[in-house]
Amino acid sequence: MASQDEDDMIALVGLCVVLNKKKKCKRKMWSKKWLTKRNEYTHTRLLKDLVGEPSDFRNYLRMDEDAYKQLLLLVTPLIEKKDTVMRKSISPYERLIATLRFLATGRSYECLKYSTLISPQALGKIIPETCEAIYKVLKNVLQFPNTTEKWEVNAEQFEERWNFPHCLGAMDGKHIDIVPSADSGSYYYNYKGRHSMVLLAIVDAKYRFLLVDFGTNGRVSDGGVLQRTKFYEKLQSDELEIPKPCNVTEHFKEVPYVFVVDDAFPLSINMMKPFRQAQLDSAVREIYNYRVSRARHVVENAFGILASRFRIFHTQINLEPENIVKSLFMNSKGMS
Known part of the structure; x- marks a missing residue:
């Protein structure tokens, strides 16, 4: 009887190992499908159309186009990330817009993800990092x-x-x-x-x-x-x-x-x-x-x-x- 019990226990352990391997092999996507369509749905496309409307552009980012371009030029070297073989990085352009909208509206990261198509977890790193870069380039103001x-x-x-x-x-x-x-x-x-x-x-x-x-x-x-x-x-x-x-x-x-x-x-x-x-x-x-x-x-x-x-x-x-x-x-x- 003891040998039969031991065989049963070994079989049970083997089954658990197989199930765990199957769980580990289950692959997941980097992000939700709709978040991967940033070029199609994000508000950066709207911003291109606002260039011809100075008052709306200023209201959207709380600065005029010239000031925005100058700020983008200054912070880009500090916030630009490299693309990898796995995926493309979020551009300085998108990072700065997300940060300015956060400051302009006070909306939560969870709310901002629908207009920026950037996950709240990524925004939690992007926005403090971009603000720190803005401070470094503008502290002498x-x-x-x-x-x-x-x-x-x-x-x-x-x-x-x-x-x-x-x-x-x-x-x-x-x-x-x-x-x-x-x-x-x-x-x-x-x-x-x-x-x-x-x-x-x-x-x-x-x-x-x-x-x-x-x-x-x-x-x-x-x-x-x-x-x-x-x-x-x-x-x-x-x-x-x-x-x-x-x-x-x-x-x-x-x-x-x-x-x-x-x-x-x-x-x-x-x-x-x-x-x-x-x-x-x-x-x-x-x-x-x-x-x-x-x-x-x-x-x-x-x-x-x-x-x-x-x-x-x-x-x-x-x-x-x-x-x-x-x-x-x-x-x-x-x-x-």
Whole structure:
């Protein structure tokens, strides 16, 4: 009887081996059939027809044709992949369009796959990689003043356009809503009752970003975010080449150059913020508050322009935190 049982067991093991081999031999396609028809159905064909419609082209990619072509030329060496004997690579043209549509609409990867004909798994690698390439080729566009003369030009523009003398820039923070990862707990939970990451920026008188810091969790206040930046370190150690205090009028002498901020930031010799409501006990203070608020609206308006252009800032971004940083600003701790 024992030998019969052993024979049965051997036969059963052999059957399992045969079935496993059959499962392993079952071949699968690289992707779904409709995803392989990218040249036929993708929105890149639509873009060719939009070339003759400048307003529609700009609305679709949030930039005009010349800017798009220049950007494509710059990022192609960084995002181009080689074809293999197995399949063709996704072209830089398609990669950049998918990335710009993601930023312009804020749609999920699952939703984007129907217009790009690229799988969500591939988009999860393509979009952060392309955003990182865009940052590398355009990081010098943010011209942070590094000389006294450049700071003085900023101050002159603020005085001319916003009637606030000796203003070097307007500073504020914006909470970018995110879908937190499962193990993050309340790490990103902010005072507004949402999960977010903080975008800290300094803007000049013409709504141009001079400095961007992004990546700090939403629990930290704007003042706390500022204190973690290289900008704050250099400001405290007097390494920013800020002009020395000088006279504004004969009545206002030795006035320092400042950044205008809101109540979330600390008051210092180089940071001016409005008086609180309980402190408004004179017309002079009310006029001062009006001037500070008027100058500080520049950074609020810049955030509005940014979110209007790239609608991803109106959504809850459902990506891993490190990919959110790559997809938006590439965190540089305040000295972009």
